[in-house]
Amino acid sequence: MTLLQNESVHATYRVRDKEQQLQKRAEGIAIGLTIGTWTELPQARLKQVSAHCGQVEGIHVVSEAEDGQVVADITVSYPVANFDATFAALLTTVFGKLSMDGEIRLVGLKIPTSLQKRFPGPKFGVAGCRERYGVQSRPLVMSIFKACIGLRLPELVGQFEAQSLGGVDLVKDDEIFFTEQYATPEERVVAYRDTARAVAEQTGRITHYAVNLTGPVHRLLDRARRLSELGAGALLVNVVAYGFDVVADLARDPDVHVPILAHPAVSGAMYGGDTYGIEADIVLGQLARMAGADMAIFPSMYGSVTLGRRATDNLLHHLRDETSVHKTSLPAPSAGIYPGLVPQLYEDFGDDFIVNAGGGIHGHPQGAAAGGKAFVAAIEAVGHGMSLEQAALSSEPLAAALKKWGPTK
Amino acid sequence: MTLLQNESVHATYRVRDKEQQLQKRAEGIAIGLTIGTWTELPQARLKQVSAHCGQVEGIHVVSEAEDGQVVADITVSYPVANFDATFAALLTTVFGKLSMDGEIRLVGLKIPTSLQKRFPGPKFGVAGCRERYGVQSRPLVMSIFKACIGLRLPELVGQFEAQSLGGVDLVKDDEIFFTEQYATPEERVVAYRDTARAVAEQTGRITHYAVNLTGPVHRLLDRARRLSELGAGALLVNVVAYGFDVVADLARDPDVHVPILAHPAVSGAMYGGDTYGIEADIVLGQLARMAGADMAIFPSMYGSVTLGRRATDNLLHHLRDETSVHKTSLPAPSAGIYPGLVPQLYEDFGDDFIVNAGGGIHGHPQGAAAGGKAFVAAIEAVGHGMSLEQAALSSEPLAAALKKWGPTK
Ligand SMILES: [Mg+2]
Ligand SMILES: [Mg+2]
Numbered sequence: 001m002t003l004l005q006n007e008s009v010h011a012t013y014r015v016r017d018k019e020q021q022l023q024k025r026a027e028g029i030a031i032g033l034t035i036g037t038w039t040e041l042p043q044a045r046l047k048q049v050s051a052h053c054g055q056v057e058g059i060h061v062v063s064e065a066e067d068g069q070v071v072a073d074i075t076v077s078y079p080v081a082n083f084d085a086t087f088a089a090l091l092t093t094v095f096g097k098l099s100m101d102g103e104i105r106l107v108g109l110k111i112p113t114s115l116q117k118r119f120p121g122p123k124f125g126v127a128g129c130r131e132r133y134g135v136q137s138r139p140l141v142m143s144i145f146k147a148c149i150g151l152r153l154p155e156l157v158g159q160f161e162a163q164s165l166g167g168v169d170l171v172k173d174d175e176i177f178f179t180e181q182y183a184t185p186e187e188r189v190v191a192y193r194d195t196a197r198a199v200a201e202q203t204g205r206i207t208h209y210a211v212n213l214t215g216p217v218h219r220l221l222d223r224a225r226r227l228s229e230l231g232a233g234a235l236l237v238n239v240v241a242y243g244f245d246v247v248a249d250l251a252r253d254p255d256v257h258v259p260i261l262a263h264p265a266v267s268g269a270m271y272g273g274d275t276y277g278i279e280a281d282i283v284l285g286q287l288a289r290m291a292g293a294d295m296a297i298f299p300s301m302y303g304s305v306t307l308g309r310r311a312t313d314n315l316l317h318h319l320r321d322e323t324s325v326h327k328t329s330l331p332a333p334s335a336g337i338y339p340g341l342v343p344q345l346y347e348d349f350g351d352d353f354i355v356n357a358g359g360g361i362h363g364h365p366q367g368a369a370a371g372g373k374a375f376v377a378a379i380e381a382v383g384h385g386m387s388l389e390q391a392a393l394s395s396e397p398l399a400a401a402l403k404k405w406g407p408t409k
Numbered sequence: 410m411t412l413l414q415n416e417s418v419h420a421t422y423r424v425r426d427k428e429q430q431l432q433k434r435a436e437g438i439a440i441g442l443t444i445g446t447w448t449e450l451p452q453a454r455l456k457q458v459s460a461h462c463g464q465v466e467g468i469h470v471v472s473e474a475e476d477g478q479v480v481a482d483i484t485v486s487y488p489v490a491n492f493d494a495t496f497a498a499l500l501t502t503v504f505g506k507l508s509m510d511g512e513i514r515l516v517g518l519k520i521p522t523s524l525q526k527r528f529p530g531p532k533f534g535v536a537g538c539r540e541r542y543g544v545q546s547r548p549l550v551m552s553i554f555k556a557c558i559g560l561r562l563p564e565l566v567g568q569f570e571a572q573s574l575g576g577v578d579l580v581k582d583d584e585i586f587f588t589e590q591y592a593t594p595e596e597r598v599v600a601y602r603d604t605a606r607a608v609a610e611q612t613g614r615i616t617h618y619a620v621n622l623t624g625p626v627h628r629l630l631d632r633a634r635r636l637s638e639l640g641a642g643a644l645l646v647n648v649v650a651y652g653f654d655v656v657a658d659l660a661r662d663p664d665v666h667v668p669i670l671a672h673p674a675v676s677g678a679m680y681g682g683d684t685y686g687i688e689a690d691i692v693l694g695q696l697a698r699m700a701g702a703d704m705a706i707f708p709s710m711y712g713s714v715t716l717g718r719r720a721t722d723n724l725l726h727h728l729r730d731e732t733s734v735h736k737t738s739l740p741a742p743s744a745g746i747y748p749g750l751v752p753q754l755y756e757d758f759g760d761d762f763i764v765n766a767g768g769g770i771h772g773h774p775q776g777a778a779a780g781g782k783a784f785v786a787a788i789e790a791v792g793h794g795m796s797l798e799q800a801a802l803s804s805e806p807l808a809a810a811l812k813k814w815g816p817t818k
Contacts, residue, residue, distance in 0.1 A: 036556030096674030147445030243652025265505030272685025
């Protein structure tokens with residue numbers, strides 16, 4: 001029953017239990033989530049069945065807990081032969097029934113290359129996004145619509161124009177923008193595309209539009225192709241709300257010619273607690289990248305909606321891990337981002353990331369265009385090794401932003 | 410800004426916060442998850458936009474907590490005009506960004522008829538399932554394969570045959586059965602269908618097969634149609650792992666002629682905690698039914714993997730609520746079910762439910778066929794107002810089951 005390590009998915013679970021129960025519990029998982037039982041099989045059949053059997057790979061006590069219990073990490077491996085190329089299979093096998101089995105949290109997942117290869121991963125990746133958006137050697141800047149719902153197309157176009165006048169690379173829809181009462185996604189893509197071209201004649205820079213991809217699953221692929229044809233800059237997809245396999249279909253499709261921008265909506269329902277659910281870095285980093293997220297939004301460490309430092313580091317690792325067979329993804333830390341934070345963002349995220357701002361653009365005292373300019377100026381400053389204060393001497397928008405929000409938090 | 414109550418989705422959140430913060434927090438949700446902002450809109454435009462604005466419907470303090478905080482339920486309404494006919498829209502709007510906003514749990518969801526109508530609901534429902542399976546006025550009996558993974562088709566057929574000889578109505582796949590290495594779902598459906606017919610010549614009863622629906626999303630509908638044509642008895646679907654919208658597509662399709670049996674795999678990742686995530690009755694009851702679950706599996710109150718009594722009652726309410734526009738769903742409480750529990754099951758679930766057993770069938774001292782017969786005998790006994798002990802006098806399988814597992818727990 002020896003399996004090569006790279007032929008199994010390794011899942012690590014954090015549990016609370018009596019120490020002497022851990023081995024039995026781990027074995028129960030390894031058998032229960034694979035072949036179910038060892039009994040009543042003729043000897044001749046054991047070999048075939050054993051090739052599908054889970055194995056206990058390790059038990060590690062993390063800390064003492066109350067009532068004579070311990071907190072421990074249990075690692076179980078599942079042969080890749082048990083999976084098909086779907087997240088449904090992956091998640092159901094490693095955390096299906098088990099997710100309902102008392103206090104247990106999925107904290108780690110190692111997926112061997114042979115299985116990774118069967119998932120699409122990003123079609124563009126960091127390099128492809130940089131090429132498509134014409135931005136090399138600096139972070140990208142993405143602006144979030146202040147509001148979308150209830151507005152008519154001309155009002156939305158006005159917002160898009162103001163944002164693109166600031167020189168941002170991308171403008172993204174609200175992820176909650178589903179109503180088509182006043183403007184369909186197709187109409188928005190066309191209108192913003194034309195606006196972006198007109199603005200580019202003034203600014204020399206084209207702003208791309210990340211359109212919220214909406215509608216029933218059976219029409220999503222056609223809509224993605226159509227929006228792609230019409231000139232969408234990216235597809236904003238509520239990955240958890242739709243399901244990872246739905247996103248993988250988009251990433252696999254050769255006629256969807258735009259990057260996927262993954263939104264983390266609803267993911268907090270899975271990662272929110274400490275003792276149940278699935279770690280944020282798995283949901284928003286590892287699985288999102290495997291599904292095809294070229295860019296991945298997640299709560300920054302700076303806002304009121306936050307991920308901790310360690311969760312962020314783990315998430316970054318998954319988006320950038322070079323041992324993966326997939327292209328890398330661009331991290332887009334979100335919430336609480338203002339121009340004075342740009343040097344800190346560089347420190348925390350390096351060069352390859354997206355500066356994603358809503359309030360930090362629309363709240364600018366001189367309006368959204370100035371808000372975008374302040375970010376662009378801050379990024380140029382860091383790129384040239386200048387302090388923001390120094391750069392502010394030649395950028396009125398940056399000066400005003402620093403005055404309002406400060407150079408650091 | 411008056412909206413009729415039935416034109417909004419009402420979501421109730423349990424939060425922990427300072428009491429004096431609750432109103433502001435609730436307003437922030439109502440605005441933040443709809444129109445985003447009130448400022449900078451010309452007066453003439455306020456009316457249109459206000460039709461899309463969320464409203465605080467109520468704040469109810471549940472209990473005192475530590476640090477001068479309280480636990481409270483906040484109810485916010487979202488105009489139906491903000492939604493399209495997808496779970497992606499529903500979940501992203503009411504619990505998208507919000508799921509990541511600190512300690513918060515979605516504990517209630519009221520969906521007005523106008524929006525409910527845009528979701529499919531069960532195609533068969535309780536009455537349709539009863540008609541299809543030829544079972545009136547008693548609970549259905551469903552047997553779970555002891556093991557699936559790694560077995561060749563003849564071995565699987567042998568298991569199916571043993572189970573159907575017990576007279577059970579349905580036999581379901583393991584939800585973790587994804588590998589097609591030894592037998593495809595199509596091959597299994599055909600083989601079990603023929604087996605069921607042969608067995609029916611002896612027993613007079615046909616056993617139906619709930620086949621695990623697997624594969625990438627873009628091929629799922631075709632596969633469902635094909636399995637339906639070939640004679641599948643039900644489609645077992647990992648609803649949370651695939652996504653509710655994927656299931657809704659199956660339920661909407663006129664060429665899928667079989668009931669959907671919803672499996673709760675991965676749902677514990679969402680409902681497991683107390684302070685984050687989404688209540689189990691919403692995930693496994695309300696949303697599953699809206700998506701098209703004719704039958705809904707959930708952890709019973711009796712096993713080691715359990716839902717509490719209140720969660721179970723709420724879940725049952727959602728599956729059976731007659732004020733819904735959708736057909737009702739059959740509850741299938743699972744785990745820890747053995748023949749002696751049948752009277753208790755009747756008490757807890759009435760007549761319309763599924764007796765779903767794995768260990769309670771395969772663990773029978775005389776084998777799986779006797780295990781099924783014991784359940785059938787127990788159900789007949791209760792139906793005729795007999796005690797199990799009395800019925801066991803004329804049913805050797807039931808007598809053996811009572812001897813092994815007891816008349817009650
Ligand atoms: Mg917003
Ligand atoms: Mg099983």
